[in-house]
Amino acid sequence: MTAKALYSTQSGHKLLSVAPMMDWTDRHCRYLHRLLTREALLYTEMVVADAAIHGKRDRLLGFDPSEHPVALQLGGSEPAKLAEATRIGNDFGYDEINLNVGCPSDRVQSGTFGACLMREPKLVADCIAAMKAASSVPVTVKCRIGVDDQDPEVALDDLAADVLAAGADAIWVHARKAWLKGLSPKENRDIPPLDYSRVYRLKEKYPDVFIGINGGIATLDEADTHLAHVDGVMLGRVAYHNASILTGVDERIYGAAKSLPEWNHVRDSMMDHAARHIAAGGRLGHVTRHMIGLFQGVDGARRYRQILSTDANRPGAGPEVIAQAFESVMPSLLAA
Incomplete structure (x- = not known):
């Protein structure tokens, strides 16, 4: 557009x-x-x-x-x-x-x-x-x-x-x-x-x-x-x-064809984005703080939020924390 x-x-x-x-x-x-x-x-x-x-x-x-x-x-x-x-x-x-x-x-x-x-x-x-x-x-x-x-x-x-x-x-x-x-x-x-x-x-x-x-x-x-x-x-x-x-x-809203979210792509893309941010001198928490509300009502979301709220803010935390958080919700997402 x-x-x-x-x-x-x-x-x-x-x-x-x-x-x-x-x-x-x-x-x-x-x-x-x-x-x-x-x-x-x-x-x-x-x-x-x-x-x-x-x-x-x-x-x-x-x-x-x-x-x-x-x-x-x-x-x-x-x-x-x-x-x-x-x-x-x-x-x-x-x-x-x-x-x-x-x-x-x-x-x-x-x-x-x-x-x-x-x-x-x-x-x-x-x-x-x-x-x-x-x-x-x-x-x-x-x-x-x-x-x-x-x-x-x-x-x-x-x-x-x-x-x-x-x-x-x-x-x-x-x-x-x-x-x-x-x-x-x-x-x-x-x-x-x-x-x-x-x-x-x-x-x-x-x-x-x-x-x-x-x-x-x-x-x-x-x-x-x-x-x-x-x-x-x-x-x-x-x-x-x-x-x-x-x-x-x-x-x-826009009339696009119905499609299921590609959560693996979301996870991998956010990991890549976080890696670039960390390489530029940033911290993982700068990225993950915006991801905490992503899976409201999904089984495993509480553990997902816990990982992103704690592990992502530890010194030296890397993009793998995002993968660990997604593991908590992926079974429910794939079964949906």
Whole structure:
């Protein structure tokens, strides 16, 4: 799929993505997820524009070619810096550049970006215009329906109107408010009520614009339900804590032929990936921490998790630990 084809609004086009999640969707997580689904769009963790410009770019922005389609999410509120970070992301070969207008963390608020930008739609539009001018791939926005005491009917419409006028190619909406005062980032993922119908109404207002939905979507059945109303669905924590859900995405969402997961290939590929990471100076635990939730409900999964949680973090641990963990679940997987 080409970068620009990601955001088609032609009838029948569907898109499923795995959300950008801080501390989770790093290159090792994405490498695993791509082994489970060929089609889903994968996102990086949020990378602050200043870090992309001044930081260790290969560590922050590098990715394996197998990860395509993969999008870079940027954080910031200064158009010139975001434009420069966008150029850097384009040079690295990302398929999309996304602006974070939804993260409620204290660290993000202190930097005047993330969800607090819901209050400044004109500034967000300036950022998008600068990013578009610097990009040859789609530039998108991920936002909330509002923050604090904002009226979601007004706040979301105002933001959408301004960023679309500035050239945004798509809008992903987390269907909750963010309460910047009184709730922690963790509480902001659960406590504000979901309002999916608000996102549906945004799509009704902009039938020719790609509108995607995020927040609390836990099954592919639920994803299908949403896709009757919007163009894309973004899975968050369920894709991390129960990553095997991704093995059904290509068939269920994209219409691919039914096929059983090739778990031997997943195991061997993750071992090879871990070996390369260790050879470059990394640790096995950097890779295996993303694999712990892979086999929820499978016989042997408890032992699998135990091995990855303990043995993989011992000094000198190597890729063979992954093989040992898989031995705990392979009889059940092969019998399925």
